[in-house]
Amino acid sequence: MVIGLExxxxxxxxxxxxxxxxxxxxxxAIAVLMGVELMLNSxxxxxxxxxxxxxxxxxxxxxxxxxxxxxxxxAEVAVGLALAMVVYRNRHTVSVDDIDLLKW
Amino acid sequence: xxPLAKWYDLRDLSGLSEEITGWIGADWxxxxxxxxxxxLGVLAVVGPTLLILIWVERKVIARFQxxxxxxxxxxxxLVQPVADALKLVLKEELRPRAADKxxxxxxxxxxxxxxxxxxxxxxxGPNMQVADLNVGVLYLLAVSSTGVIAIxxxxxxxxxxxxxxxxxxxxAMSISYEVPMVLALLTVVFFTGTMSLNGIVEWQQSEDLFLxxxxxxxxxxxxxxxxxxxxxxxxxxxxxxxxxxxxxxxxYSGMRFGLFxxxxxxxxxxxxAFIATFFLGGWWxxxxxxxxxxxxxxxxxxxxVYFIFIWTRGTLPRLRIDQMMHFCxxxxxxxxxxxxxxxxxxxxxxxxxxxxxxIALPVFGIINAGLTVVAxxxxxxLSGTESQKLPSNAIMARGRVGGLRAAQAIRVxxxxxxPVAGGGD
Amino acid sequence: xxxVGFHLAFWxxxxxxxxxxxxxxxxxxxxxxxxxxxxxFIGVAGLxxxxxxxxxxxxxxxxxxxAIAVLMLFAIMLxxxxxxxxxxxxxxxxxxxxxxxxxxxxxxxGLETDWGSMRGEAIDNQARIIGESLINEFVLPFEVAAxxxxxxxxxxxxxxxxxxxxxxxxxxxxxxxxxxxxxxxxDAAPLSGTPGGGD
Numbered sequence: 001m002v003i004g005l006e007x008x009x010x011x012x013x014x015x016x017x018x019x020x021x022x023x024x025x026x027x028x029a030i031a032v033l034m035g036v037e038l039m040l041n042s043x044x045x046x047x048x049x050x051x052x053x054x055x056x057x058x059x060x061x062x063x064x065x066x067x068x069x070x071x072x073x074x075a076e077v078a079v080g081l082a083l084a085m086v087v088y089r090n091r092h093t094v095s096v097d098d099i100d101l102l103k104w
Numbered sequence: 105x106x107p108l109a110k111w112y113d114l115r116d117l118s119g120l121s122e123e124i125t126g127w128i129g130a131d132w133x134x135x136x137x138x139x140x141x142x143x144l145g146v147l148a149v150v151g152p153t154l155l156i157l158i159w160v161e162r163k164v165i166a167r168f169q170x171x172x173x174x175x176x177x178x179x180x181x182l183v184q185p186v187a188d189a190l191k192l193v194l195k196e197e198l199r200p201r202a203a204d205k206x207x208x209x210x211x212x213x214x215x216x217x218x219x220x221x222x223x224x225x226x227x228x229g230p231n232m233q234v235a236d237l238n239v240g241v242l243y244l245l246a247v248s249s250t251g252v253i254a255i256x257x258x259x260x261x262x263x264x265x266x267x268x269x270x271x272x273x274x275x276a277m278s279i280s281y282e283v284p285m286v287l288a289l290l291t292v293v294f295f296t297g298t299m300s301l302n303g304i305v306e307w308q309q310s311e312d313l314f315l316x317x318x319x320x321x322x323x324x325x326x327x328x329x330x331x332x333x334x335x336x337x338x339x340x341x342x343x344x345x346x347x348x349x350x351x352x353x354x355x356y357s358g359m360r361f362g363l364f365x366x367x368x369x370x371x372x373x374x375x376x377a378f379i380a381t382f383f384l385g386g387w388w389x390x391x392x393x394x395x396x397x398x399x400x401x402x403x404x405x406x407x408x409v410y411f412i413f414i415w416t417r418g419t420l421p422r423l424r425i426d427q428m429m430h431f432c433x434x435x436x437x438x439x440x441x442x443x444x445x446x447x448x449x450x451x452x453x454x455x456x457x458x459x460x461x462x463i464a465l466p467v468f469g470i471i472n473a474g475l476t477v478v479a480x481x482x483x484x485x486l487s488g489t490e491s492q493k494l495p496s497n498a499i500m501a502r503g504r505v506g507g508l509r510a511a512q513a514i515r516v517x518x519x520x521x522x523p524v525a526g527g528g529d
Numbered sequence: 530x531x532x533v534g535f536h537l538a539f540w541x542x543x544x545x546x547x548x549x550x551x552x553x554x555x556x557x558x559x560x561x562x563x564x565x566x567x568x569x570f571i572g573v574a575g576l577x578x579x580x581x582x583x584x585x586x587x588x589x590x591x592x593x594x595x596a597i598a599v600l601m602l603f604a605i606m607l608x609x610x611x612x613x614x615x616x617x618x619x620x621x622x623x624x625x626x627x628x629x630x631x632x633x634x635x636x637x638x639g640l641e642t643d644w645g646s647m648r649g650e651a652i653d654n655q656a657r658i659i660g661e662s663l664i665n666e667f668v669l670p671f672e673v674a675a676x677x678x679x680x681x682x683x684x685x686x687x688x689x690x691x692x693x694x695x696x697x698x699x700x701x702x703x704x705x706x707x708x709x710x711x712x713x714x715x716d717a718a719p720l721s722g723t724p725g726g727g728d
Contacts, residue, residue, distance in 0.1 A: 003539050005647065006640050011543045011576070013635025015569075017628040018550040024624035028559060028612045030604055034566050037597065038550055041573050044585075052580040053647040060658050064667050066585055067659065070592050071674045075681035077597050081604040082685040089691075094612045132534020207560065239656050242587045249595030253567060256602050260560065272606075279599060299656060 008049035015042035029084045029094045033077060040073045142234035146223045153403075154369055158185040161369075161414050168418030192362035200355050204261040211258035212356065212363040218247045219370040226377045227302045229387050229398035240301040241289050244378065245282070248333060251371075252278045258364075259352035270351030273341050273425055280432045281332035281339075287440035288326035291319060292382050294447040301378075305386035311461055312390070316383040318469045319447065321476040323383045325440055327412075330375045332428070334368065336413060338420040339428055372413055373406065380405035434487050439479050446475055539579050546572030559605055559613040567598045581651030584659055 015038060022035030044066050051062035088094050124141070128134045159174070159182060166173030174181035199208055222244055224234040237243050252275055259271020292315060293299050296307040308315055316323045332339045341351075353364045380386060384405050387398030423431070450468045454461065549569035553562045570593040577586035605613065652658065663671050 001536075003535060005644055007539065007543075008576070008580070009639030010636050011547065013632050013639060014547055015550055015573075016635060017632035018547070018554060020631055021624050021628040022554055024627065025617045025621045027616050027618050030601060030608065031559060031562065031615055034553060034562065034601065037566070037593070038553070038569065041570065041593070044589075045573055045576060048577055048580050048582045048585055052582065052651060053644070055646045055648045059648070060652060060655060061662060061666070063582060063585055063655065063659055064662050067588065067663070068670060068674055070588060071678060074592055074597055075678050077600055078685040079681050079688070081600055082688040084604060085607055086688050088608050092609070094608045097618055130533065132532050132537070135534065204558075204560070207564070210564070237583065238654065239584050239587050242584070242591065242656075246587045246591035246595060249591055252595065252599055253602070256599065257560075257564070260602075260606070268606075272603075275599065275603075279596070282595075 005049055005053045009046060012042040012046040012049070015039075015045065027095050027097060029087070029096055029099075030081065032096060033080050033084075036080075037073060037077065040069060044069055139234070142224070143220070146220070146234060150223060150370065150373065153373065154366060155185040155189070157369055157373060157410065158188065160410075164411070164414045165418045168415070189362065192365075193359050195358035197358035197360055198355070200263055202263045203355065204263070207257055207261035208355075211254045211261070212360045214257070215251055215254035215367050216363055218251045219367045219374065221247045222374050222378075225301050226374065226402075227305055227381060227386055228402055230302070230306075232387075232399060233302060236300060236302050239299050241293055241299045241304075245286055245289065248371075249279075249282060255352050258356070262352070262355035264355055267352050267354045270341075270354070274335060274352060277332055277335075277339065277341065277425070277428060280429060281329040284325050284432060284436040284440050285329035285333065287437065287444055288322045288329065289382070291322045291440070291444050291447045294444065294451050295319065297451070301381055301386075305381060305388055308385045309388040311465060313465065313469075314383060314385045318465065318472060319383070319443065320473060321439065321480070322443055322447075323379070325436055325443075326382070327379060328436070329432075330379070331413070331416065332432070334372050334375060334413075336368075336372065337417040338423050340422060341425055341428070373410060376409035376413065377402065377406045379409045384409070435483065438487075439483055442475070442479050443472070446472065535579065538575070542572050542575040542579065545569075546576065557615055559615045560602070562615050563598060563601050563605065566601075567594055570594050570598070582655065584656045 019035045019038030019042060022038060023032050024035075026032055026035065047062050047066050047069075051059050051066075054062070084094055087099060091099060093099070124134045124138045128137060162184065163173035163181065174184040177183045177187050199205075225237055225240040225243055227233045227236070255278070256271050256275050259267045259269075259274075262268070292304065295315065295318065296304045298304060298307065304315075331337075335341075353361055356364065380402060386405075387402045389396075389401050392401060450471075453459070454464055454468075546569050549565045549572060552565040553569065556562050556565060570589065574586045574589040574594075577583075577589060
């Protein structure tokens with residue numbers, strides 16, 4: 001059996017699902033960020049798999065897009081963690097259950 | 105087998121993987137076996153060198169400090185490293201009870217991975233690399249940045265306040281000094297146009313010069329950042345015994361500590377090999393590699409750079425952490441960026457105008473040397489990193505009680521005739 | 530793509546990646562979760578290598594393992610010990626259902642779509658081609674990404690610093706205003722029961 005595009009897509013879908021579960025159901029804000037990183041990784045994996053198997057001329061532009069996603073993920077993690085630390089400094093908690101001032 | 109003129113004259117290993125495929129048959133099994141053989145070969149070269157290096161380092165540092173080194177164990181102390189290794193193996197390996205059980209065992213193993221992996225891209229000869237990656241330089245940076253996690257987990261899982269402080273300081277220093285390292289290597293890649301290490305050596309071979317002559321400040325920047333990454337003096341806050349006991353490996357004993365120690369030496373040897381490859385021409389030495397096997401040339405250059413590492417360790421005092429950070433972010437990064445732009449401009453001029461490389465490159469070398477002097481002096485003055493002016497000998501003699509501080513308190517009035525004594529005369 | 534070695538590599542790397550991601554969900558200690566996340570990142574880098582995307586694999590290790598994981602470890606260290614047990618909120622069941630739906634949808638689309646003709650071999654010399662695309666066609670997104678990273682850098686520093694002149698963020702000012710009590714356990718040092726007491 002030849003390993004083709006479909007296997008990579010299934011692996012990426014499973015990773016995305018796990019990342020989604022972590023992002024939706026964890027109590028610590030940093031754990032939520034870990035789930036977001038897993039989701040971004042799965043998207044990158046999908047894009048690189050398509051770039052490898054695509055028969056067009058612009059196949060490597062997909063990898064350029066992956067580079068941008070990696071850069072944006074790094075920036076987002078930095079700002080997200082800085083926000084988590086500021087929230088901790090003001091509210092003394094990082095649990096997403098307790099940060100609910102804007103709820104009606 | 106591979107026909108060899110003499111037993112050490114191994115200079116072309118490219119036929120080896122075909123031979124192994126011929127023996128074994130299955131393609132994937134052959135690459136697995138040849139990978140294992142490559143790793144074993146690297147360990148065989150590097151392992152005994154490590155033992156000899158411990159001896160060399162202790163003896164040379166001792167000579168710098170005007171004392172004998174180890175000279176009791178064996179003739180001239182040559183068996184000392186073996187005695188050290190035996191002691192470490194036989195010691196009891198303690199684990200603090202409150203330390204995290206699995207996370208405590210992970211760092212000695214985790215820190216050994218990058219130390220061995222980076223040996224895969226060192227070019228020992230024209231065809232003698234474990235893996236000639238197209239992105240060799242980036243691989244070096246990526247793999248050496250994973251060692252930082254092992255240090256952090258070591259400090260954290262020891263459940264010891266001082267180990268955590270030491271680990272945090274070392275991690276902050278390591279990730280700060282990765283930036284000048286990346287800038288220096290990017291400058292080298294700009295000049296040579298390739299990220300493969302064998303390609304960099306072959307560029308130096310084709311242009312007939314060492315890169316250290318073209319990019320002196322870049323070589324210094326890489327050397328200094330490597331000193332920081334390796335946690336050697338003058339930047340060894342992790343081992344500042346008077347400050348934080350032993351830093352992140354306080355709670356490790358026995359062979360676990362032995363692994364940290366061995367990894368530090370292995371990393372130093374690997375970075376010396378990389379400096380020899382990037383800046384000193386690697387396995388090429390103006391045609392000498394016809395007679396002498398290229399891997400011997402590379403090992404000789406590596407030994408030379410390692411001696412420079414030992415030299416700086418033996419002579420320079422330790423920097424404080426704020427001095428270290430200031431130097432990295434406010435001095436090395438701007439100067440490195442200036443050289444990055446200069447290298448890019450020079451390379452573009454060379455390529456676009458199709459100049460004759462044998463005339464243009466020495467001119468660029470002289471321009472770079474001048475730019476080094478100008479950039480370093482002006483930026484040092486601007487950013488406050490310039491060296492301190494000591495008082496003159498006469499004033500030092502007058503402030504004899506209290507030394508330098510007393511001498512500095514002696515003010516010379518504007519006529520310059522008679523020094524007016526301040527406090528502490 | 531069909532020989533034994535490739536199958537071995539792909540299936541073991543996929544098992545490592547998905548196994549590590551599952552351990553991130555399940556482990557009871559947040560630091561263990563981060564270590565398993567690092568393992569998952571390395572597994573994904575291995576999968577990139579099976580796809581012959583050598584440049585992206587090395588960039589993944591350099592940025593995700595070398596920078597983002599270290600950032601997460603620092604942030605966990607600077608936040609309270611009470612939140613480090615990696616527990617879950619009450620939204621577990623809806624999240625589980627959603628996860629199942631997304632995995633099912635992704636797998637179904639991935640397996641059932643006819644993806645057309647596929648390329649046999651990988652492209653050679655990828656770093657050079659990616660670099661040239663970044664400078665020639667994609668120079669505007671490149672510059673915008675540079676501005677984004679600078680903005681993130683400045684923003685993160687501005688958010689996370691404790692400004693002594695600006696009294697609103699300082700610990701002493703909070704203490705003074707009575708918003709926090711003085712014997713609040715600080716969690717910068719994970720020691721308890723040392724002589725001198727926990728901090």
